[in-house]
Amino acid sequence: xxxxxxxxxxxxxxxxxxxxxxxxxxxxxxxxxxxxxxxxxxxxxxxxxxxxxxxxxxxxxxxxxxxxxxxxxxxxxxxxxxxxxxxxxxxxxxxxxxxxxxxxxxxxxxxxxxxxxxxxxxxxxxxxxxxxxxxxxxxxxxxxxxxxxxxxxxxxxxxxxxxxxxxxxxxxxxxxxxxxxxxxxxxxxxxxxxxxxxxxxxxxxxxxxxxxxxxxxxxxxxxxxxxxxxxxxxxxxxxxxxxxxxxxxxxxxxxxxxxxxxxxxxxxxxxxxxxxxxxxxxxxxxxxxxxxxxxxxxxxxxxxxxxxxxxxxxxxxxxxxxxxxxxxxxxxxxxxxxxxxxxxxxxxxxxxxxxxxxxxxxxxxxxxxxxxxxxxxxxxxxxxxxxxxxxxxxxxxxxxxxxxxxxxxxxxxxxxxxxxxxxxxxxxxxxxxxxxxxxxxxxxxxxxxxxxxxxxxxxxxxxxxxxxxxxxxxxxxxxxxxxxxxxxxxxxxxxxxxxxxxxxxxxxxxxxxxxxxxxxxxxxxxxxxxxxxxxxxxxxxxxxxxxxxxxxxxxxxxxxxxxxxxxxxxxxxxxxxxxxxxxxxxxxxxxxxxxxxxxxxxxxxxxxxxxxxxxxxxxxxxxxxxxxxxxxxxxxxxxxxxxxxxxxxxxxxxxxxxxxxxxxxxxxxxxxxxxxxxxxxxxxx
Amino acid sequence: xxxxxxxxxxxxxxxxxxxxxxxxxxxxxxxxxxxxxxxxxxxxxxxxxxxxxxxxxxxxxxxxxxxxxxxxxxxxxxxxxxxxxxxxxxxxxxxxxxxxxxxxxxxxxxxxxxxxxxxxxxxxxxxxxxxxxxxxxxxxxxxxxxxxxxxxxxxxxxxxxxxxxxxxxxxxxxxxxxxxxxxxxxxxxxxxxxxxxxxxxxxxxxxxxxxxxxxxxxxxxxxxxxxxxxxxxxxxxxxxxxxxxxxxxxxxxxxxxxxxxxxxxxxxxxxxxxxxxxxxx
Numbered sequence: 015x016x017x018x019x020x021x022x023x024x025x026x027x028x029x030x031x032x033x034x035x036x037x038x039x040x041x042x043x044x045x046x047x048x049x050x051x052x053x054x055x056x057x058x059x060x061x062x063x064x065x066x067x068x069x070x071x072x073x074x075x076x077x078x079x080x081x082x083x084x085x086x087x088x089x090x091x092x093x094x095x096x097x098x099x100x101x102x103x104x105x106x107x108x109x110x111x112x113x114x115x116x117x118x119x120x121x122x123x124x125x126x127x128x129x130x131x132x133x134x135x136x137x138x139x140x141x142x143x144x145x146x147x148x149x150x151x152x153x154x155x156x157x158x159x160x161x162x163x164x165x166x167x168x169x170x171x172x173x174x175x176x177x178x179x180x181x182x183x184x185x186x187x188x189x190x191x192x193x194x195x196x197x198x199x200x201x202x203x204x205x206x207x208x209x210x211x212x213x214x215x216x217x218x219x220x221x222x223x224x225x226x227x228x229x230x231x232x233x234x235x236x237x238x239x240x241x242x243x244x245x246x247x248x249x250x251x252x253x254x255x256x257x258x259x260x261x262x263x264x265x266x267x268x269x270x271x272x273x274x275x276x277x278x279x280x281x282x283x284x285x286x287x288x289x290x291x292x293x294x295x296x297x298x299x300x301x302x303x304x305x306x307x308x309x310x311x312x313x314x315x316x317x318x319x320x321x322x323x324x325x326x327x328x329x330x331x332x333x334x335x336x337x338x339x340x341x342x343x344x345x346x347x348x349x350x351x352x353x354x355x356x357x358x359x360x361x362x363x364x365x366x367x368x369x370x371x372x373x374x375x376x377x378x379x380x381x382x383x384x385x386x387x388x389x390x391x392x393x394x395x396x397x398x399x400x401x402x403x404x405x406x407x408x409x410x411x412x413x414x415x416x417x418x419x420x421x422x423x424x425x426x427x428x429x430x431x432x433x434x435x436x437x438x439x440x441x442x443x444x445x446x447x448x449x450x451x452x453x454x455x456x457x458x459x460x461x462x463x464x465x466x467x468x469x470x471x472x473x474x475x476x477x478x479x480x481x482x483x484x485x486x487x488x489x490x491x492x493x494x495x496x497x498x499x500x501x502x503x504x505x506x507x508x509x510x511x512x513x514x515x516x517x518x519x520x521x522x523x524x525x526x527x528x529x530x531x532x533x534x535x536x537x538x539x540x541x542x543x544x545x546x547x548x549x550x551x552x553x554x555x556x557x558x559x560x561x562x563x564x565x566x567x568x569x570x571x572x573x574x575x576x577x578x579x580x581x582x583x584x585x586x587x588x589x590x591x592x593x594x595x596x597x598x599x600x601x602x603x604x605x606x607x608x609x610x611x612x613x614x615x616x617x618x619x620x621x622x623x624x625x626x627x628x629x630x631x632x633x634x635x636x637x638x639x640x641x642x643x644x645x646x647x648x649x650x651x652x653x654x655x656x657x658x659x660x661x662x663x664x665x666x667x668x669x670x671x672x673x674x675x676x677x678x679x680x681x682x683x684x685x686x687x688x689x690x691x692x693x694x695x696x697x698x699x
Numbered sequence: 700x701x702x703x704x705x706x707x708x709x710x711x712x713x714x715x716x717x718x719x720x721x722x723x724x725x726x727x728x729x730x731x732x733x734x735x736x737x738x739x740x741x742x743x744x745x746x747x748x749x750x751x752x753x754x755x756x757x758x759x760x761x762x763x764x765x766x767x768x769x770x771x772x773x774x775x776x777x778x779x780x781x782x783x784x785x786x787x788x789x790x791x792x793x794x795x796x797x798x799x800x801x802x803x804x805x806x807x808x809x810x811x812x813x814x815x816x817x818x819x820x821x822x823x824x825x826x827x828x829x830x831x832x833x834x835x836x837x838x839x840x841x842x843x844x845x846x847x848x849x850x851x852x853x854x855x856x857x858x859x860x861x862x863x864x865x866x867x868x869x870x871x872x873x874x875x876x877x878x879x880x881x882x883x884x885x886x887x888x889x890x891x892x893x894x895x896x897x898x899x900x901x902x903x904x905x906x907x908x909x910x911x912x913x914x915x916x917x918x919x920x921x922x923x924x925x926x927x928x929x930x931x932x933x934x935x936x937x938x939x940x941x942x943x944x945x946x947x948x949x950x951x952x953x954x955x956x957x958x959x960x961x962x963x964x965x966x967x968x969x970x971x972x973x974x975x976x977x978x979x980x
Contacts, residue, residue: 112701116743270742569968570885610887614955624955628738628891636802636889692887693961 015591016485019471020234020464029234032190032206033266040192041070043255043265044115045248046105046122047274048097051131051620052309052340055095055124058105063118068110070259072122075104079254082222087310088343089220091250097126098309099342100620101274103247108255108263131340133620135306137175137283142304142335148316149350150438150505156322156388159329161287164298168289172365176286176358176686180613180622181279182630183347185465187236188269189276191252194262199223201253203230208243209502211461214495216245217253230495235465239603240346241277242465243504248275273625277345278613280305280315280336284358288365289329294372296327296381301359303334308343312336315344317355320436320667322388323553324359325381330388340620346504348603349663352437353670357607360433360671361686364678368418374432374675375402375411378559386553394552394652397583398434401559404646405432405581409561419682427566429680433671435558439585439659440507443543445498446515448477448523450536455487458519461500462492462512467662468592469508475588476513476656480520498539506556506660509588510653515542517655552652556659558582560601560672566680571696573677575605580643580669585650585659593661597643600665606632607666608673612689702740709752713759716751716865717840723749725862731774731813734805735822759812759867762786767873770836773812773866778803780811789873792880792900796827799882802890815851816866818858818921821892823884825852826922830898830914834870839863845870852921877902883973884916885965887956893917894957895965897945897973901932908932908978911941918949918966928970938978942971 023029048055060072078092091103105122109115132141144154165171192204201221207213210230218225235242252265267276282305289298301321307313318332347353367374379399385392406412414430415421421428446460458477464470470490478485491497498519501511518540526536563577580601587593610631613622624630643665650657670688678684683698708723710716720727728747730736731754739745753759759774762783769785777797780786787794793811800806800814800823814824815835828835828848835846837860851859860866883897896916901908911932913925927948931941944967951962 113704116701117703120743570965572885626742629955631887631891634802634889693957696961696964 016471016475016589018468018592019474019490031187031234031236032192032204032232033264035192035204037192037194037262039261041108041110041259041261041263042112042115043252043263044107044119045103045251045271046107046119046124047271048100048102048104050097050126050128051100051133053097053126053128055097055104056127057125059123062121063107066114066118066121068114069118070108070110073106073108073255073258079257081220081250084216084219086244088247089216089245089250091247091254099274099340101271101342103251103275106251106255108259131620133339133341133615134617135281135283135304135337135339137304139337141337145312145314145334145336148314148319148334150316150319152316152319154314154334155332157331158388161298161300161329161331164329165287165289165300168297169292170290170366170369172286172288172362172369174286174362174365174686176284176361178282178354178357178688180281180615181347181607181611182273182613183239183241183277184627184630184632185237185239185241188267188272189242189246189248190266191249192262192264193252193256195256199227201228203228203249203253205230205232205249206235206242207232207245208235208238208463208465208504209500210463210493210495211499212502213245213249217249220250221253228495231493232463233493235463238465238503239348240350240504243346243502246276269627270625273613273622274342277343277347279347279350279354280307280313280344282315282317282354284317284354286358286362288362290366290370292370294366294370294377294380296325298329299325299327300331301355303355305334305336306339306341306344307336308341309338311343313344315354316351319351320355321359323383323386323555324434324436326383326387348600349437349667352663352667353607356435356668357670357688360668361674364431364671364675365684373416375406378402378434389553391551391553394554395648395650396555396557397646397648398557398559400646401557401581401583405559405561405579408644409579411561418679421680425568427568427680428563429676429678430561430563431672431675431679433560433668433675435560435664435668437506437556437660437664437667439554439556439653440505440510441514441546441654442501442507442511443541443546444500444511444515445539445541446512446519447498447537447539448519450523450527450531452531452533452535455489456481456483457489457491458516459491459497460512460516461495461497462508463503464492465503467503467596468589469503471592472509472588473512473516477516477520480517481524506663508660508662510658510660513656513658514545514654515540518542518545550652554653556582556584556661556664558664558668560669562672562676564673564676564680566677566695568699571692571694571699573609573690573695575639575673577640580665582643582645582661582664583648584645584661584664585648585653586657587645588656588658594643596661597665598641600663601641601643601669602633602638604666604669605638605673607688608670609689703743703746705747706749707752708749709755711755713756713838713865713867716753716756717838717863719751720865721840721863723751727751729753729816729865732776732809734801734809735813735817735819765870768870769873771811771869771871773868774810777806777809777811781806790831790871792831792882792898793827793871795880796823796882796898799823799884811869812866815869816858816860818852818856820855820920820922821917823882823893823896823916826896826898826914826916827882828869829922829924830900830912831871835866836868836870837864838867839865849924855920874900879903879977879979881973881976883969883976885969895962895969897969899973899977901974901977903978908938908974911974913970915945915949915966918946918951918962920950923949925970938974939971942967942974945970
């Protein structure tokens with residue numbers, strides 16, 4: 015139970031976030047967004063803006079520096095006359111003050127030749143195609159056995175379509191960059207991101223620099239939830255503006271501009287077919303996903319990937335189809351793939367439980383997979399059943415009456431639901447340096463990112479363990495691209511990847527230490543590339559089970575969650591205090607997904623209409639009642655030296671399904687489209 | 700999220716404030732706690748030429764006894780309203796509703812007068828003022844007038860205040876004995892605006908609800924007094940039957956949080972709940 019090492023700095027405001035670095039001679043940027051969803055920019059009239067006192071420059075396609083093309087077309091900022099989506103950055107004003115920049119941005123007149131835009135995802139869209147790979151590098155389609163025949167021949171069949179809306183990450187700290195070019199041509203970025211090494215290499219590519227010529231500093235980051243895992247256009251724009259003006263430039267993306275420019279979770283349309291025997295044992299699993307991407311960046315949400323490893327079935331098919339629409343580019347949002355995919359799969363499992371009369375916990379236990387069903391690989395550890403059993407015991411599941419719609423207290427219907435969770439346990443290569451200082455303390459360096467997860471603290475705990483010393487003697491240095499190269503805080507692979515490098519560096523240091531430490535200290539570096547690459551092949555995944563109780567108001571249709579429990583099997587938990595926060599935070603975000611979150615597309619204008627936190631609802635602390643997360647002991651020797659699996663994402667996976675399943679248990683009505691709003695519920699009561 | 704530039708005036712007295720208002724003309728905005736205005740300024744939905752900050756006008760923060768009424772200074776914060784013994788004694792409905800305004804941080808800065816002058820039909824307190832037959836005290840260089848709450852809210856975000864007028868206080872009649880009160884608020888998350896809200900005060904008479912005052916939040920461009928419900932109750936109707944009339948004469952909006960039809964439904968449901976809670980039956 016270790017407190018956050020930087021907790022004091024954060025609550026007192028001393029911790030420095032990207033926007034807060036005090037620099038001399040700073041200029042401020044305000045971006046101009048496209049007001050059409052598709053078309054050509056004919057002219058940019060900056061005269062009025064340039065005439066305003068304090069305006070230093072107006073950047074647009076005509077005068078912006080040329081950039082090297084990179085895979086992510088979002089980073090080709092101001093490089094084309096094409097408008098790919100409404101809200102795309104088409105110009106930027108740099109001025110002496112943020113007020114002036116914002117005001118001048120309103121006076122930049124952009125003339126367009128608009129074209130008819132296509133912004134609505136449909137399951138029968140003619141533009142749907144199979145991407146070469148889906149996010150995570152997985153194949154778009156897999157098939158084994160004869161799923162259609164097996165499904166047709168099954169005694170019990172579920173065939174249902176589930177939809178999830180566009181959802182926005184909305185970290186508290188917006189995407190923020192302070193860019194400056196030093197005299198020697200080095201680009202320095204104080205930037206809010208999930209991995210300084212990744213920003214460094216991408217920005218070097220974009221600006222035609224050597225990686226060593228880009229320095230990225232991100233000591234404290236106020237959340238990301240995936241949206242800061244890849245550099246977004248704001249970084250490029252700030253760097254361009256700093257080059258053009260010769261001044262340090264600050265740019266914090268306003269909340270309302272984040273909806274279009276910093277990523278979101280694609281809406282999905284998912285058809286799930288489950289074929290089973292009367293005993294609920296699965297014979298066919300078919301999961302087919304339709305999602306969207308943009309005209310400038312291909313992002314294929316891997317929503318059917320968990321169906322490949324979750325349950326045993328001899329006949330299976332998964333399929334992903336995406337369509338390029340005239341919409342902002344979707345990207346990573348907490349457990350991309352698993353989050354929408356497991357809503358569909360775990361809702362379908364609940365439907366199967368109802369049809370077969372098999373208890374939903376027992377149904378999942380019965381279909382537990384002894385090895386990875388598609389690859390045949392053994393699981394490094396798989397404790398889904400333990401999570402289900404432990405959760406059932408703690409939640410009081412055994413006393414549950416399975417009949418839907420029969421528990422009534424006054425004008426409230428009560429119900430409970432369960433859903434499983436899973437998330438890959440990845441470890442990626444990286445480096446770290448450990449130093450013994452002459453004063454008996456240690457410094458450990460790795461370009462990790464603490465985006466609010468407690469990564470800095472977890473790594474210090476790992477280092478202290480490896481060094482066999484007290485936590486107080488370890489100083490962690492993270493959040494700087496000059497530190498040993500590290501993967502992004504993403505894919506729940508941070509602690510596992512960085513921690514492995516930290517342990518190896520600490521071990522190497524201990525070997526070198528004998529007796530007195532010289533004044534210059536002793537240092538050891540480790541790279542885990544070989545170790546990670548040469549690992550034995552296993553299917554490595556974390557598992558979990560969510561149990562939710564809901565209260566449904568018969569008169570208003572409102573759904574509340576008075577009680578929720580998550581039980582997880584995620585290897586060794588490094589810091590129980592922060593881990594619990596990660597799990598509970600994920601579950602809370604799952605409550606938001608189930609009941610509240612939805613970015614609504616305006617078909618006429620091609621824009622999300624509810625672009626602020628007054629209209630895009632997320633649960634607040636006051637909305638959350640009894641919520642708890644626990645974990646089962648799990649010793650897995652096939653992961654990494656810590657025996658740890660990532661825990662940042664699994665908390666949201668399956669959470670929405672548990673709530674939707676509980677709503678069905680309460681009301682007898684099945685909600686296959688998220689979010690489950692009061693008006694939608696009322697219509698079914 | 701940075702406001703457009705404006706002139707800033709911080710008067711030291713009410714007279715100075717009135718002078719500043721007269722000088723600034725129609726494009727001035729008054730700022731009190733700033734909890735509604737600041738977001739509008741930051742999103743540049745409001746771009747006044749002059750901002751007149753009332754922060755120094757401590758004389759408008761107090762609550763005083765005025766015989767058959769209490770007078771709440773326009774600058775009394777929600778937090779102050781919640782704790783004030785006079786308000787607690789004589790305007791319990793206001794206390795109930797104020798406790799549901801936004802969150803503690805907002806309640807520490809936001810003011811009763813500001814919430815009314817802002818005239819947002821989705822905010823909680825205008826309906827309370829209407830239900831309580833409050834009078835709003837408006838001063839200008841031309842003098843002072845009392846505006847009945849029912850006449851104060853003219854249209855969406857529009858009050859009856861003239862450009863040179865300042866809301867200085869709210870006069871809330873003392874209700875007398877035997878009243879029960881309730882504010883029922885339906886919202887998606889704890890700090891969100893009401894989709895529909897119901898403010899009500901009822902007087903029990905031989906175990907029945909006789910006198911009732913009911914007003915609705917966010918069922919139209921202005922808070923709505925539910926005369927039909929009140930009359931039905933006065934005529935002896937049961938709560939559930941009377942509440943069915945709640946949406947009569949309203950023009951509920953349709954937005955992302957609820958259609959007009961859903962709001963109409965909610966108005967009846969929530970009115971029945973509010974009346975039952977107030978009557979404690």
